[in-house]
Structure formats: structure tokens, C-alpha cells
Amino acid sequence: MSMTGLFACTHDTSADKELTKTQQSNTEIWPVIVSEVPKDDAIEAKVQQLLSTMTLAQKVAQMIQPEIRDITAEDMRKYGFGSYLNGGGSFPNGNKHSTPQDWIDLAEAMYQASIDDSIDGSTIPTMWGTDAVHGHNNVIGATLFPHNIGLGAANNPELIEKIAKATATEVMATGIDWVFAPTVATVRDDRWGRTYEGYSEDPEIVKSYAASIVHGLQGQAGKDFLGNDRVISTVKHFIGDGGTVAGDDQGNNIASEQVLFDIHAQGYVGGLTAGAQSVMASFNSWHGKKIHGSKYLLNDVLKGRMGFDGFVVGDWNGHGQIAGCSNESCPQAVNAGLDIFMVPTDAWKPLLENTIAQVQAGDIAMSRIDDAVSRILRVKFRAGLFDKPSPAKRQYSGKIELIGHDDHRKIAQQAVRESLVLLKNNNNILPLSPKMNILVAGDAAHNIGKQSGGWTITWQGTNNENSDFPGGTSIYDGFATQVKAAGGQVVLSPDGSYINKPDVAVVVFGEEPYAEGHGDRANLVYQRGNKTDLALLKQFKSQGIPVVSVFISGRPMWVNAELNASDAFVAAWLPGTEGKAVADVLLKGSDEKINHDFKGKLSFSWPKSPEQIVNRNDEVYEPLLPYGFGLTYGDASLLSSELEETYQLSEDLSVGTQVFNGKVQKPWVMNLLSGNEQVAINSSTQTLTGIKYRTIDKVIQEDAFKLALGGQHNAGIQFMSANGFREDLSAEQEKKAALVVELKRENPIKSPVYISMNCESEGDAQGSCRADVNITEALNKTAQSQWSDIAIDLNCFAKQGVSFDKIVVPFELRSEGALSLSISQIHFQSEADAPAHIQCN
Structure with a gap:
């Protein structure tokens, strides 16, 4: 708990x-x-x-x-x-x-x-x-x-x-x-x-x-x-x-x-x-x-x-x-x-x-x-x-x-410009000439939802697309407009690939959106155990391409390695829908003069270690960067490029692989299913033929969801990897883990209910290796209208041919019968923590 x-x-x-x-x-x-x-x-x-x-x-x-x-x-x-x-x-x-x-x-x-x-x-x-x-x-x-x-x-x-x-x-x-x-x-x-x-x-x-x-x-x-x-x-x-x-x-x-x-x-x-x-x-x-x-x-x-x-x-x-x-x-x-x-x-x-x-x-x-x-x-x-x-x-x-009025957007653009904090600027690489060949990379470069954070259309700020922000602009949009107008070249490449070697790479990356308790962390390590953004920065460095990092986050984080791999580093926080204003500060004008200098100063001390909790006026005050810090153009960069990158946490608070714990966890997305119909869930309520979905409260606001199946169609819910990519969950199988679902049924179960996994075999279409486990008996053994766990031994899926190094769908629940079911947690749990209710030794 x-x-x-x-x-x-x-x-x-x-x-x-x-x-x-x-x-x-x-x-x-x-x-x-x-x-x-x-x-x-x-x-x-x-x-x-x-x-x-x-x-x-x-x-x-x-x-x-x-x-x-x-x-x-x-x-x-x-x-x-x-x-x-x-x-x-x-x-x-x-x-x-x-x-x-x-x-x-x-x-x-x-x-x-x-x-x-x-x-x-x-x-x-x-x-x-x-x-x-x-x-x-x-x-x-x-x-x-x-x-x-x-x-x-x-x-x-x-x-x-x-x-x-x-x-x-x-x-x-x-x-x-x-x-x-x-x-x-x-x-x-x-x-x-x-x-x-x-x-x-x-x-x-x-x-x-x-x-x-x-x-x-x-x-x-x-x-x-x-x-x-x-x-x-x-x-x-x-x-x-x-x-x-x-x-x-x-x-x-x-x-x-x-x-x-x-x-x-x-x-x-x-x-x-x-x-x-x-x-x-x-x-x-x-x-x-x-x-x-x-x-x-x-x-x-x-x-x-x-x-x-x-x-x-x-x-x-x-x-x-x-x-x-x-x-x-x-x-x-x-x-x-x-x-x-x-x-x-x-x-x-x-x-x-x-x-x-x-x-x-x-x-x-x-x-x-x-x-x-x-x-x-x-x-x-x-x-x-x-x-x-x-x-x-x-x-x-x-x-x-008046909704999204241009006058309001101009105020927001001013706020974006004044909120940016320049943490590092080696060799005064910034501001950039708009006449250069600039590669804009990173998964936040052209993602208005990610740059806006939580409390953005949806509560958690998730399940949004750029089309959900008419009138809004991404950070890439600002670079594209100004560089093209000045005669330079600009290329958007989230993964960092290119044909012509750029003069500089502007990499926009950072935290995924979250709100309230779903954003609580055990420590401030950025991308712990999954340093994909760091790998991208190092890729550019190894190719001799200067790197400007634009960091999207809802808090200061321990990013020593990312700072080391960057020639310049900008804390952009969560700028909202007016992402184009970032380029107003990072780019010179077409006349090669500064458009807007940096004004932002840290209102939060930047941590020196992953577990450092440090605030202005503390008796012992030794942050990496102090409250009030912020470079302007021409200032000497104070940060070393050899900051300590190793760490040891006082306590490992990590848990088993999460699929859903109040919100969908990366890399998974959630779909509603009915027959051959499938629709992405992007709202707090959603319907499809024969099935209704809505978020509910278990402990805190909207930390669970409820499904109501009418019984006329084979319907249910599915979590799958984004873009159908294969994900390697073999470590869970090696740990002899179980798939654990915390759920609550509101009625006796009269028709079979199945939990399934899908994987992709080499050369075949996604989902070609599939396993179905009937949980009806276990579900009926749970107390009606009370939250209970059902744990399924992963061998039940493996014996039916699921390859855990190629998972596309880690969880799918379907039934052809009438069903009222709520779910608050879906995760993998090692056998040492608790034995599985459904075993297939």
C-alpha cells in the first residue's frame, strides 16, 4: 500500500x-x-x-x-x-x-x-x-x-x-x-x-x-x-x-x-x-x-x-x-x-x-x-x-x-520567456543563430501535452494529442517559424536521426505529465534505470554535434549526467500551450542580435544528489545550484561538465513493473474493446458498443476505473505498448512473478471472464502469440463490492506460447457476459512477495 x-x-x-x-x-x-x-x-x-x-x-x-x-x-x-x-x-x-x-x-x-x-x-x-x-x-x-x-x-x-x-x-x-x-x-x-x-x-x-x-x-x-x-x-x-x-x-x-x-x-x-x-x-x-x-x-x-x-x-x-x-x-x-x-x-x-x-x-x-x-x-x-x-x-x-484569444496568448508567451532558467552555457553556445542547420530532437520537442504537464484537459494531463490544442504551439514550432524565416534549416527528429549533419542539436526532453499523488517520487533521479534521453544526448556528443538541452519538468531533478552531456542546459519547467516562445529566447534575431535574454531565476534550489532535500535558508545549504541562480547571456558558465554521475540510494523503494497504478504507466496505452472495435481511452468517461468506462475514486481522486459491460458483445479493456512495439518483460518471468490485478466486482459472474496477454513472434503480425486465462472462478471467490487481489502465475501465459521478451499486450480483460467491475492496480509481483491464486506449474 x-x-x-x-x-x-x-x-x-x-x-x-x-x-x-x-x-x-x-x-x-x-x-x-x-x-x-x-x-x-x-x-x-x-x-x-x-x-x-x-x-x-x-x-x-x-x-x-x-x-x-x-x-x-x-x-x-x-x-x-x-x-x-x-x-x-x-x-x-x-x-x-x-x-x-x-x-x-x-x-x-x-x-x-x-x-x-x-x-x-x-x-x-x-x-x-x-x-x-x-x-x-x-x-x-x-x-x-x-x-x-x-x-x-x-x-x-x-x-x-x-x-x-x-x-x-x-x-x-x-x-x-x-x-x-x-x-x-x-x-x-x-x-x-x-x-x-x-x-x-x-x-x-x-x-x-x-x-x-x-x-x-x-x-x-x-x-x-x-x-x-x-x-x-x-x-x-x-x-x-x-x-x-x-x-x-x-x-x-x-x-x-x-x-x-x-x-x-x-x-x-x-x-x-x-x-x-x-x-x-x-x-x-x-x-x-x-x-x-x-x-x-x-x-x-x-x-x-x-x-x-x-x-x-x-x-x-x-x-x-x-x-x-x-x-x-x-x-x-x-x-x-x-x-x-x-x-x-x-x-x-x-x-x-x-x-x-x-x-x-x-x-x-x-x-x-x-x-x-x-x-x-x-x-x-x-x-x-x-x-x-x-x-x-x-x-x-x-x-x-475569448477562448485562446491572441492577447491572452501573448501574455502566456511573455510568461514562457521570463520563466526559462539558463543553468549552463558553455562557450556561450546560446543564443543560436537562426541561420544555422538546427536539429530539434527529443520526445517533448513537438508535444504540446507533455510540455503542458498535468491539469491539462485531462486531470493527469495524459492521453492528449497536439490536435487537442487548437491555437497552441510546440517548442519545435517556434524554432521552425524563426529559422525558416531567417533562411536557416530546421529538422524535427524526435529520435535524433538525420541525413545532413546539423550544426547543433536542440534536445527537448523531460518528465511525463502527472498530477497530485501520481507524481510522488521516492527520489529525484531522472529516468532511473531507463536513461533513454541521456543516450540521445551522448549520441550527439559522440558525433561531435553541440547539444542544447531543454528540460521539461515539474520540479528540479538530479540530472548530473544529462548536464554533463549538454553544452547548454535550460530548465523550461512546464510552459503550457505557447511553446513557440522558447525559441524567442534561445534564438537570435535574423539580424544576429539577441531577441530576449534569460530572466528566470531558480525559485527552487537544484539538488546536488538524488535524495537531497534542500531549501533556501537551511542551516546547512549546499545545493548544486542555489535559490536565485540563473545565467544571462554573456555570463560565465559555473557548472563543471564532470559532475558526479554515480549514486547509491539509502533505500530502494522501487516496486514491480507497473501497468496501471491509478494511471497508465509508460510504455503502455489503454484501449476500450467491443467485438472488433477498439478506441483509445482519452477521457474520464468513454463508451463503446456494449461497454462503458469511467474513472472512480478508491483512495484518492480518480485512482481507479469502472467497467460496465452490457452482455451483448465480447467487450473489455486492453493495455498495449505504444505503437505496438514489443517490450521485454522477461525479467518478470525470471523472477517467477505473477500478474496481479486489484479489482472489485459488483455482481456475481455468470459468463466467463478472461485475462489475456499478447506478444509478437518474429516475422508475424503483432499479437500472434496469445494466451487466455479464465479468471471466472477466482473472481467469484472474491467478496462482492470489496477490493481484492487476483494473482496469475506467469507460467499460465508462458505455457500457451507467450514470449515475455516480445510483449505487445501485457493485460487484456474481456467477457461476453454482463459485468460490473472496477480496477485500481495492474502490476507484476514476485513470487516471494505472495503466491499466485491461479497457478500453472
Whole structure:
């Protein structure tokens, strides 16, 4: 089980209890904040008047926030939810390619249902919240700005405000009211999978940026506050998510209260002073107690001492992680100060009913409910939701030209240019003349999805193609445009092959997209055990071709070998859809003069070793490159080309070969199957004749998927190697491993269910060696509606002719019968760890 899973279901360990004894509880540490948005007596009177007319059911409905995949407009009409959301990778009609008009249509339908009092008696307008964390990132064609880690390197608060305002405009163009941004975590361990959502390891930048982005999203009090082109902002995640032990997402922060304020709270000082109207509670714990259930932090500190008068919203079923709670019942969260339950999945209905019953039973005081609802109504009145036209009739709704507007893309291009950090520039190889013969190589060179990272159309940022980014440009696109215009030559070659030897190779490579816990790492080694990018750099070096590396990443990484193999090295972070702006800095103009110099400076210290966790102002501070480092043109390069390349990790935390562990692992891709039909899965919901697929939550957001087979076709799911290439898994067979599937069945299995593997024989078509294993009996032995493992001895496949050095499909599941099945893990596990359930000795 992952550390995330342990923290999700285990609480108040003896160690945590011991820490709790020593932690401070001193509200004097925290400041009294005077918000730029003062209380308005007229609004307060409206809130109290409306509150006095509401029933308990209407009040609790204001505190329930379901997700668009789990409710209909009729549900909204019946219950009158105060708000709703679309999760990352969730779209109107379940269609990844929904048009802006589709988003508007859903916003309008939900709004009209919320103000229809024919069933629930309420006319309170609902509000839609969305994760627009680097632009309106769920909408096809939107401008996607660099992720926060790059913006931190730019260190330009004025630019940040422009980015936020452009984002608000594109969000308003789709009729949405509320944005779950900014993230104001101060990241202290780069192994954390959300490092790129942080601006810096130092709170200084975070504090100033928080105010700028809140102003950009909401406007400023007395000027354009929450006007027609502005949205409600959310400072998140309160508090300490960037400082968990070992960088574990949703883990435990054991900082003292003084450090919690000094390091992790400065973004809230900036954001709340600027008038942020909502705060999102964090998944993490502080000294073993989940923040969602911390009355001290949510009520005594945030609302009491700091004077926050907006509302506190939970994170994705975060309330269910509190000791004694479930997704369907959690009075502890309300009593602690949570005002809105974010409750995706169908848990929203029992949660609503249970909360009403808990108020009636006295488990939750009516005064606490009134306080929560007053806060929600206060923000709705401040945002003008009672007075503004419906979503379809607002000033910017339907103005499709605002989505990806050229003015917004120009702001994003400026952000890309200013975020680039030059780490190495031997012999001043940069900037390059555009009149040279330039080879642009690497798998990220012409890949807008990879350069944009997580939270990009889909939640994890995976399963996207360049065609999903109309108006966007790759890094190669920028080189191609400028070099061709100047009379030079440019060739795109991801694998580095060429006909005419180039003058220089620009190699664009880096991390695959990820989000949240799926990005957590045990160490900072780049491409551990699979140094394909290093091999490409060395290939060029051996041919006497100068190498310029452009590194795409969501964090600083230990890349000593890659640095050694590069003449120049640029940390490009995750630049978003405006990749062409990278060439603005790396290339000279056609007049051979500098177009744009480097401005970016490291807002994160660069590690000297794979396990070094180092931050500015540490007592012992010995990074490879310090906070604030960044060369400009003409500066002498300081890095040696003989950096230490060997390492020994203190603990090997590697696991068996993963096929799926909450997301599809490279080199595999996932397909939905029905008869002879096959379609790539590139959305959180997908259908094919006789089969439905959707992502679900097991421990964290969307870390599993559910299949529903109708029984009319031979249908199922398949994982195969990208482009049908053969993969060598012979090491798994040598370890006498088993194929292990963690699954949950929802009904008795009446028709055979098969798990298959395919391989490719020499000279034959892919999949010509195939093995099928009937798992029906083993599946029926698992407890219904409970997660269980089924392990299959690899000999079962080998005896049918599968060659493990030529695997094309490591996993395929099919059935001709009706079937409801969820899967959370598919991996190979050595026999020493556990015996296989299905053996074929």
C-alpha cells in the first residue's frame, strides 16, 4: 500500500500522538488580517433575511457540492445544491471535446434548475467551481499558461495579475463563476507530486503572488470587484500541504505551529488580505490530524484570529478521510468549520440526508449550519449572483473568440520567456543563430501535452494529442517559424536521426505529465534505470554535434549526467500551450542580435544528489545550484561538465513493473474493446458498443476505473505498448512473478471472464502469440463490492506460447457476459512477495 493510502485510512498513530503533545496551540502566532473587502451592512441584512426563510434541507443543500458526472439538472431542481464542480478531466456530456457552447449550456441548465422553486422551494442561484489552475485548462482551445513553478522563476507579480485576469475572462466566457486557484503551497520537498503547483520553496514569492492572482481573478474592492469579467477565487490548500513528511501527497506535516505560519501560511496572508472569498481545506494532516477535521485551524485560526468571512470548501471527498468519517457521513467536518462538502460520486445524496439527520439529532448545532450558509450566501451576494443575468446571458458568455484569444496568448508567451532558467552555457553556445542547420530532437520537442504537464484537459494531463490544442504551439514550432524565416534549416527528429549533419542539436526532453499523488517520487533521479534521453544526448556528443538541452519538468531533478552531456542546459519547467516562445529566447534575431535574454531565476534550489532535500535558508545549504541562480547571456558558465554521475540510494523503494497504478504507466496505452472495435481511452468517461468506462475514486481522486459491460458483445479493456512495439518483460518471468490485478466486482459472474496477454513472434503480425486465462472462478471467490487481489502465475501465459521478451499486450480483460467491475492496480509481483491464486506449474 502506498503512503498515501496509509495516511488516508490510518490516524492518530502513537508517533502522531506524541507529536501532538508537544505542538503549540497559540493563536497569537497568527495575524489579524484586514481584508480589502469589508463587510457590507446591506449585504449582511440580505443574508440574514434570506437565511430566516430557509428550511434545514435548503440550508444543508447549500453546503453540498456534487460533480457534474454524478448529478443532472433535475437533481439540481429537486435539491437546490449551493454549488457544483467539474473535476479535472470531467466535461459536459462526458465529452472531452465539448465546445465552449456545451459548457455554457450546462451552466445555464444548472442555474435555471437552481432558481426553479417548483420542487425544493428555493430560488438561490447555484455556482459552478472549476480547476482553472494554469488557464481554463479543461476547455479545448483555452490559453494554458506555464505552471506555477515556472511563474515562480519569473518572479513578476504584475505579470501574474495579467495571467489571472486573462484566465478569469476565458472562464467567464463559458458561464462559470468560481475558480479553485491559486495554490499557495510553499513546497519544501521536491519529491511531492504537486511541486509544480507551487511558486517557490520560499514563502516570499508565494505571499506576493497570492495577492496578485486574487486581484487578477476577482478584481479589487471599490474598483472592479467580482464584476462581469471576474470570478470567485480560492486560496488553497489550507494548510501545510507543501511540507508533508517525505513529500507524501495528502500526508502528515509535523512542523511546529510557528513554522506552519512562517513557511506555509504566507500565501494566505497575501490572498486573504487581497479579499479572497473562499479557502479550500487541505488533504494533509498536521501532527496526525486531518485538516478537514481541525477545528483549531479552520475555525479558531482561519475564521477567528485571521478574520476570514468567506466560506471554506473541502477538497475531493477530503472529509471522508477524517477518523470516524466516511464520504457519506461526517459531522466532524462541519463542526470543525467546513462550510461546503466537495462530494463527487454518488455519495452526495446520503451525505445530504445524513447531515440533515445529524442536525436534527443535535450532533451538529443549528448555529454552525447557519454560520456556514451565511458565509455561502455572503459570497454569492458579493459576487452579484442574485443580480447578474443567467450564465448564458452574461457579458462574456458565448464569446468564443475569448477562448485562446491572441492577447491572452501573448501574455502566456511573455510568461514562457521570463520563466526559462539558463543553468549552463558553455562557450556561450546560446543564443543560436537562426541561420544555422538546427536539429530539434527529443520526445517533448513537438508535444504540446507533455510540455503542458498535468491539469491539462485531462486531470493527469495524459492521453492528449497536439490536435487537442487548437491555437497552441510546440517548442519545435517556434524554432521552425524563426529559422525558416531567417533562411536557416530546421529538422524535427524526435529520435535524433538525420541525413545532413546539423550544426547543433536542440534536445527537448523531460518528465511525463502527472498530477497530485501520481507524481510522488521516492527520489529525484531522472529516468532511473531507463536513461533513454541521456543516450540521445551522448549520441550527439559522440558525433561531435553541440547539444542544447531543454528540460521539461515539474520540479528540479538530479540530472548530473544529462548536464554533463549538454553544452547548454535550460530548465523550461512546464510552459503550457505557447511553446513557440522558447525559441524567442534561445534564438537570435535574423539580424544576429539577441531577441530576449534569460530572466528566470531558480525559485527552487537544484539538488546536488538524488535524495537531497534542500531549501533556501537551511542551516546547512549546499545545493548544486542555489535559490536565485540563473545565467544571462554573456555570463560565465559555473557548472563543471564532470559532475558526479554515480549514486547509491539509502533505500530502494522501487516496486514491480507497473501497468496501471491509478494511471497508465509508460510504455503502455489503454484501449476500450467491443467485438472488433477498439478506441483509445482519452477521457474520464468513454463508451463503446456494449461497454462503458469511467474513472472512480478508491483512495484518492480518480485512482481507479469502472467497467460496465452490457452482455451483448465480447467487450473489455486492453493495455498495449505504444505503437505496438514489443517490450521485454522477461525479467518478470525470471523472477517467477505473477500478474496481479486489484479489482472489485459488483455482481456475481455468470459468463466467463478472461485475462489475456499478447506478444509478437518474429516475422508475424503483432499479437500472434496469445494466451487466455479464465479468471471466472477466482473472481467469484472474491467478496462482492470489496477490493481484492487476483494473482496469475506467469507460467499460465508462458505455457500457451507467450514470449515475455516480445510483449505487445501485457493485460487484456474481456467477457461476453454482463459485468460490473472496477480496477485500481495492474502490476507484476514476485513470487516471494505472495503466491499466485491461479497457478500453472
